[in-house]
Amino acid sequence: MxxxxxxxxxxxxxxxxxxxxxxxxxxxxxxxxxxxxxxxxSPDVKRQIIGEGQLIEARAVLRRVLARRGLALTSTQEAQIDGCSDLATLERWHDQAVTASSAEEALA
Incomplete structure (x- = not known):
């Protein structure tokens, strides 16, 4: 069986x-x-859940930094952030958002 x-x-x-x-x-x-x-x-499932939580948090933090800096996102940029499943990329965008002069520059 x-x-x-x-x-x-x-x-x-x-x-x-x-x-x-x-x-x-x-x-x-x-x-x-x-x-x-x-x-x-189920350690693999646990890692997957934790990883998804980290992605959700990274997206939220990135948006918060952009909003605080007054860098408005287009719908295309919103979709770009939502579609990103790579934590390192989201962290890089966050770091760039701290000093970027536009949302486009932050998400480069």
Whole structure:
């Protein structure tokens, strides 16, 4: 018997229903414990989640610096930032945004 089988749509829906956030502190504590246990046994998934969080934060910080400097973004530049999945590039743009005279120069 295979150890891992694809998850059916029904199973996914059931998991989402059963593990949805709850206002009940006891249920929420159990949900968090289950999530921590699953992540402890899935280091690749944990790294992926952390990496995505770092990208989200880097995009937000970049936008904050640009806004504070009064460097307005075009819709194309917004899409460029949203589409960037390389943390080093986002950090480079952030560093450039600190001294850039335009959003275009910051995102070069």
């Amino acid at each position: 295979p150890q891992h089988m694809p998850m059916s749509p029904w199973t996914r829906e059931e998991l989402e229903r059963r593990f949805a956030r709850s206002d009940d502190p006891e249920i929420e504590a159990r949900r968090q414990e289950i999530l921590q246990t699953l992540l402890a046994h």
